[in-house]
Amino acid sequence: MADAFIYDAVRTPRGKGKSSGSLHEITSLQLATQALRAIKDRNGMKDTAKVDDVIFGCVTPIGEQGSDIARIAVLNADYSETTAGVQVDRFCASGLEACNIAAAKVMTGEADMAIGGGVEAMSRVPMGSNGGAWASNPEIAMKSYFAPQGIGADLIATKYGFSRDDVDAYAVESQKRAAKAWKEGRFSKSVIPVKDQLGVTILAHDETVRGDTTMQTLAALNPSFEQMGMMAFDDVVKQRYPEIEKINHVHHAGNSSGIVDGASAVLIGNKQSGDELGLKPRARIRGFASIGSEPSIMLTGPSLVTQKLLKKLGMEVGDIDLYELNEAFASVVLRMMQHLDIPHEKINVNGGAIAMGHPLGATGGMILGTMVDELERSDKTTALVTLCVGAGMGTAMVIERV
Numbered sequence: 001m002a003d004a005f006i007y008d009a010v011r012t013p014r015g016k017g018k019s020s021g022s023l024h025e026i027t028s029l030q031l032a033t034q035a036l037r038a039i040k041d042r043n044g045m046k047d048t049a050k051v052d053d054v055i056f057g058c059v060t061p062i063g064e065q066g067s068d069i070a071r072i073a074v075l076n077a078d079y080s081e082t083t084a085g086v087q088v089d090r091f092c093a094s095g096l097e098a099c100n101i102a103a104a105k106v107m108t109g110e111a112d113m114a115i116g117g118g119v120e121a122m123s124r125v126p127m128g129s130n131g132g133a134w135a136s137n138p139e140i141a142m143k144s145y146f147a148p149q150g151i152g153a154d155l156i157a158t159k160y161g162f163s164r165d166d167v168d169a170y171a172v173e174s175q176k177r178a179a180k181a182w183k184e185g186r187f188s189k190s191v192i193p194v195k196d197q198l199g200v201t202i203l204a205h206d207e208t209v210r211g212d213t214t215m216q217t218l219a220a221l222n223p224s225f226e227q228m229g230m231m232a233f234d235d236v237v238k239q240r241y242p243e244i245e246k247i248n249h250v251h252h253a254g255n256s257s258g259i260v261d262g263a264s265a266v267l268i269g270n271k272q273s274g275d276e277l278g279l280k281p282r283a284r285i286r287g288f289a290s291i292g293s294e295p296s297i298m299l300t301g302p303s304l305v306t307q308k309l310l311k312k313l314g315m316e317v318g319d320i321d322l323y324e325l326n327e328a329f330a331s332v333v334l335r336m337m338q339h340l341d342i343p344h345e346k347i348n349v350n351g352g353a354i355a356m357g358h359p360l361g362a363t364g365g366m367i368l369g370t371m372v373d374e375l376e377r378s379d380k381t382t383a384l385v386t387l388c389v390g391a392g393m394g395t396a397m398v399i400e401r402v
Helices: 030-043 069-076 094-108 149-160 164-183 216-221 226-240 271-276 303-311 330-340 363-378
Strands: 003-011 053-057 084-090 113-121 200-204 262-267 283-292 322-325 382-389 394-400
Touching: 003 030, 003 271, 003 363, 030 069, 030 113, 053 069, 053 094, 069 084, 084 094, 094 113, 094 262, 094 283, 094 382, 094 394, 113 363, 149 226, 149 330, 164 216, 164 330, 200 271, 262 271, 262 363, 283 303, 283 363, 303 330, 303 382, 303 394, 322 330, 322 363, 363 382, 363 394
Parallel strands: 053 084, 053 113, 322 382
Antiparallel strands: 003 262, 003 283, 113 262, 283 394, 382 394
16 A cells, blocks of 8 residues: 655635625536646646646535535636546545545545545535435435434533533634634635636635623524424434433524634645656654444544544554544534543644634535645644544544654
C-alpha cells in the first residue's frame, strides 16, 4: 500500500444559506469550479491529466446540483478530459468520505493523484428537497424509530446530562474561537475568495461568525425542536429509550450548525506524483474509517468511529494532538468530549459550524483542510477529523504533519 499525502487544501468562505446571503447568486457549479481552479493554479498544475479522479460530496444532488456535479465541475474548471469525477453522499460526512475515497484510490494504486472535497449551495438547493425513504416510508421509519436530527441532538443532551446553559456556553466559545481565528489569519492559507463572472470578489470571509455572541443573546432564542417533539417525535424516541421520561429541548439556531453555501477541495497523491509536479507534502494520511450507530439518537457516531479508527491504527485518544468534530449541534461535541475524555482545548480550536456554518457536502473537506493548516501553525503532529452522520453513522480520518 502506497502512502497518501495531502498536498493542498482549499475552501470557499461560507455564505449565509438564504436568498439574502452573499453567495446566493453563485451556483454550485461555480463554487466547485472555483475550488478546483484554485487547486490547479496554486500548485502550478499545467498538466491536470495527472489528477486521475475528483470525488465530491453533495448531499442534495438534484436540479443544478445534480447529475454528477463533480465531473461537470472538472470540465468547467478546464481540467484534462481524462480526469474523472464522481459525486458521493454520506449525508453530513460526504466531504470527508470523498477525501477518504480519494486517499484509498491513491493507497491502492488506482490513482496517483486525486481530489476530494464537496459542494453544497443550500440557499439555492434546499436541504431535504431530494426526499428519501427513511422519513417517508413507514416500512423503515417505524422499525428504526425515525426522528429528525434535532430531536436526536436534544435526546443526547437529555440522556447525557447537558443543560441549556451547557450547550449555549459551548456555542459562545465556538463563536469566540472562530472570530479569533479569522482575526489572527488562521484560515488565510486555505480560504479562496469567491468571485463573480467579472472577477469581482463577492465574499472573502465566513459570513455567519458572530464573535460578540453572549449567553444573554442566546437565552433569548426559543428551542427549535420542541414543537417537532410535541408532534409525536418525542414519543417515538422515548420508545427506543424508555429510561427517558421527558426530552429536554435545548437546541436552537444559536447552538446548532448554520445553513450556508460553500465548496472545498483537497489534493491527495502519492509521493512520486507529488515529486513530478514539484509539490511538497503537507500531511500524511494515517488512516480512515466509517461506522454505523443507533439511528434514532443518530449523532453519537463520532465517538464510536474514533475508537474504531484509533484501535485500527494502534493509537490511544491521548496520541492525537488536535481533534476536529463538525459542530452539527453543541451536544454532539460535548458528548464526544465526555465519552472519550477529550479536553476542550484540544477540540475545534478554531471554532466550528455553530459559528461558520455547515455546507453539508463540503464540510468534511473544509475541516480537514483546517486541521492541515492548524497542525502547521501550532507545530503539532497528529489530528483526527470526524463528523456525525444522518441515519446513525460516523466517519473519521487521522493525519500527521509532514
